Amino acid sequence: MEQKMRDIEAETTVQKEASKIFHKGNTPVTLKFHDVVYKAKATKKEQKIILSGVTGMVQPGEILAILGPSGSGKTTLLTALGGRLGGKLSGTITYNGKLFSNSMKKSIGFVTQEDILYAHLTVTETLVFTSLLRLPNSFTKQEKIEHAKSVLSLLGLTKCKDSIIGKPMLRGVSGGERKRVSIGQEMLINPSLLFLDEPTSGLDSTTAQKIVSNLWELAIGGRTVVMTIHQPSSRIYHMFHTVLLLSEGIPLYYGKGSEAMEYFSGVGYEPAIAMNPSDFLLDLANGVYSDQSNEDHALNKQKLVSAHKNCFDAKWKPIILDENPDNNDDESQSRIEDSGFGKWSTTWWQQFTVLLKRDLKERKHEPFSALRICKVIVIALITGLLWYRSNISQLQDQIGLLFFINSFWAVLPFYKAIFTFPQEATMLEKERSSGMYRLSSYFISRIIVDLPVELILLTIYLFIIYFMTGLKLNVLNFLYTLFTLLLDVLVSQGLGLAIGAIIMDTKSAITLGSIILLSFVLAVGFYVRHVPTFIAWIKYISINYYIYKLFLGSQYDINETYPCPNGKCLISEFPLIKQMGDLHLQGQLMALLPLLIMLIGYRIVAYIALMRIGVTKKISI
Numbered sequence: 001m002e003q004k005m006r007d008i009e010a011e012t013t014v015q016k017e018a019s020k021i022f023h024k025g026n027t028p029v030t031l032k033f034h035d036v037v038y039k040a041k042a043t044k045k046e047q048k049i050i051l052s053g054v055t056g057m058v059q060p061g062e063i064l065a066i067l068g069p070s071g072s073g074k075t076t077l078l079t080a081l082g083g084r085l086g087g088k089l090s091g092t093i094t095y096n097g098k099l100f101s102n103s104m105k106k107s108i109g110f111v112t113q114e115d116i117l118y119a120h121l122t123v124t125e126t127l128v129f130t131s132l133l134r135l136p137n138s139f140t141k142q143e144k145i146e147h148a149k150s151v152l153s154l155l156g157l158t159k160c161k162d163s164i165i166g167k168p169m170l171r172g173v174s175g176g177e178r179k180r181v182s183i184g185q186e187m188l189i190n191p192s193l194l195f196l197d198e199p200t201s202g203l204d205s206t207t208a209q210k211i212v213s214n215l216w217e218l219a220i221g222g223r224t225v226v227m228t229i230h231q232p233s234s235r236i237y238h239m240f241h242t243v244l245l246l247s248e249g250i251p252l253y254y255g256k257g258s259e260a261m262e263y264f265s266g267v268g269y270e271p272a273i274a275m276n277p278s279d280f281l282l283d284l285a286n287g288v289y290s291d292q293s294n295e296d297h298a299l300n301k302q303k304l305v306s307a308h309k310n311c312f313d314a315k316w317k318p319i320i321l322d323e324n325p326d327n328n329d330d331e332s333q334s335r336i337e338d339s340g341f342g343k344w345s346t347t348w349w350q351q352f353t354v355l356l357k358r359d360l361k362e363r364k365h366e367p368f369s370a371l372r373i374c375k376v377i378v379i380a381l382i383t384g385l386l387w388y389r390s391n392i393s394q395l396q397d398q399i400g401l402l403f404f405i406n407s408f409w410a411v412l413p414f415y416k417a418i419f420t421f422p423q424e425a426t427m428l429e430k431e432r433s434s435g436m437y438r439l440s441s442y443f444i445s446r447i448i449v450d451l452p453v454e455l456i457l458l459t460i461y462l463f464i465i466y467f468m469t470g471l472k473l474n475v476l477n478f479l480y481t482l483f484t485l486l487l488d489v490l491v492s493q494g495l496g497l498a499i500g501a502i503i504m505d506t507k508s509a510i511t512l513g514s515i516i517l518l519s520f521v522l523a524v525g526f527y528v529r530h531v532p533t534f535i536a537w538i539k540y541i542s543i544n545y546y547i548y549k550l551f552l553g554s555q556y557d558i559n560e561t562y563p564c565p566n567g568k569c570l571i572s573e574f575p576l577i578k579q580m581g582d583l584h585l586q587g588q589l590m591a592l593l594p595l596l597i598m599l600i601g602y603r604i605v606a607y608i609a610l611m612r613i614g615v616t617k618k619i620s621i
Contacts, residue, residue: 028060029095029107029192029224031081032320036091038076038249047088050076051249054091055312057320058242060192063216063225065232065257067278068246068285074228075113075197077246081226082110082195084433095193105435106345109186113197113228115178116430118362119167123160123181127152129358130185133436136345151187155180155214176207180214186434187218194218196227205233212236234276247285252304254312267307344438351441359449372457379408380461384468391470395562399576401469402551403526406544409461409485410492411517413454417496418509420446421610425504429613443607447497454489458482472555480554488547491595494602495543501609520544525579543598549580549591558583 034055042048051073058064066074079085081093083100095104117126131148132141139147152161157180165181166172173181179199186194196215200208212232216239219225229236243260245253253260261277264270264284271280287301344351387401421428424446432439462482467473471481496513503509523538524545525531531539539545556577561568571577581587 027096027107027192028222029104030057030059030097031064031093031095031193031224031226032057032097033081033093034091034320036077036080036089036093038073038080038085038090039088049249051080054244054246054249054251055317055320056242056244056251056254057316058224058226060222060224061220062241063219063227063239064242064244065237065240066226066228066244066246067230067232067281069282070230071248072246072285073249074246076249078195078197078226078228082108084110106189107192109189109191109194110434111182111186111194111196111199112430113199113201114426115182116426117165117178117181118358118427119165119170119172120362120365121358122162122164123157123173123177124148124152124162125358125361126165126181127184127188129354130436131188132346132354133351133431134189134345134434137347137350148188151184154187155184156210157181157184174207175203176211179203179211183211183214191223193224194226196225198228198230200229200232200236205235209233209236212239231282232278234278237276237278243281245281245285247287247301250301250305251312252285252301252308253281254308254316263311267304269304344435346437348438348441351437352445355437355442355445356449359445363449373460376457376461377464380464384465387465387469389468389470392560392562395571395574396576398470398555399526399552399574401465401471402555403524403548405465405485406488406547406551407521409458409488410520410543410547413489413493414496414513414517415510416450417493418500418513419506420497421501421606422504422506422509425613428610432613439607439610443610447493447603450493451490454493455486458485458489477554481551484547484550484554487550487592487595487599488543491543491547491598491602494599494606497606498602498609501606504613524548526576529575529579540594543595546591546595549583550588550595552577552580553583553588553591556583 036051036054037049038051039047040050054073054077056064066077068074076085080089083093083105093100095101098104121129127148128145131144131151135144135147152158157177160173160177163177164170164172165178172178183196183199194215199211199215203211215225215227219241232240237257240257242255243253243257244251245260253263255263257277260281261271264280269284284304346354383401383404387397390397390401392398428442431437431442459482462478462485465471466478466481471477495516499513499516500506500509503512519538520542521544522528523531523536523542525539526548556571558570558572560571562571562574572583577583582590
């Protein structure tokens, strides 16, 4: 018991020391927003107003809570205030009297409602990798690591520091701990202004209170905190300094949280019984009011809107408008949309190496999983047994073997690659929106991380089947076959990456990919020798066609013969080989060139498709 008390005291001491560091903060920020309006397309001809003339402010040391029912525009407003919303946004949003700028971007933390984290990384690894990417090079690597540990202590995550994050089918940290890790990622940059979207969503009341208590402590340290919340408990509600109530994008109340009940009582709406203020406010935002007889009535929302406007104009408008910049027209917000992220915190090489290391740690459980290795070995053994000791006298069978290897190793990496970017779209959007790294450093690290795995697995497969199936036992022939197989994997992988990046929906991508692969296989001419002219052109864009030609060149010499009814015939005259054209060096080079173009071209297409993700503003590449 005494040891436990000492541990608690030690952890409290560490938290206090970490708190001192982070309470220093950056330059305090006063956020003001005036007459913010946002419209979105409802139909081709009509636009829906999501936010309508929302005005307010929040100062350092305060928490502004944006309340309202689902669909009231809370998240849209938060995203706009965080400088992350594109589209038809008008009004003025200022930070210490200035519009959004590159320097301000580095002082803002933004925590999304969904905890977007890598499941197989530990809490410490998650924060350390984020620290290495987001903190500038004015910090040494060791200082960045220590900084991450300080955040970990500040948020009370020491006990779970070595636990993995987890996911629905993988046990990890609790929901409250996951949320604190998400907050910790933003706290690493020691933000002056912190935005949080529904930080208590899905948490029990006790855990939710702990999260808000953490935020309250951060606020009183000099930060400006803005959060959306759906239905807080009364204990949580009383931690809010200021409350903004929205109903269908229209503000019904803006002011001190402690004065809300008194305000609504003054305009004719008073709860019949003592109740949680947030519950009463949500009833009003939903257009429902219970009177003294406990009957529900549809309230006059226009009355509330008018009352809010009159009260706001008298009390808050002069204060909010006193620091607005000269350019205070409806289009001033567009300047926010056009601003870039400016210089990166770290170099391209640093980003690449950190991302590569993170990818390897996150995916180390995947590549060499027992199931995947067993699958490759079993299929190799089945292949070897089916074509066991085939030789040139069974030329048709040997060609069938080469075509099977071609098709199998085109399909396997293709479908794996299709899932790559759709599965990481939310993570990429989150991290790119915070300016964590260049898209190019992410892209290169992501396509490199799987290469050693694919090379090792296909080499194991080829070693097993090569000596079982009677293929040419010659080092050059083996290496040529291995090179062709590797090229098959890389080009097919590139096609999968491109399709996945373009469509960003796994089901649709798989459907389209299946059609493309099937067309490529059938157009080669192995199954249909007399392909109609109007569809025969497909083979010239088919990966399988060129790989098949290289496979034939890796095993057969143009002057070789094989047993035929007439005695011995030239291999070049065998129908399935003859239709493939020239197998000389020139013919092989002509098959290699399109594959090299595809190898690079598909990846360029994937990269260009990814550029649209998370880009609501111009981002340097």
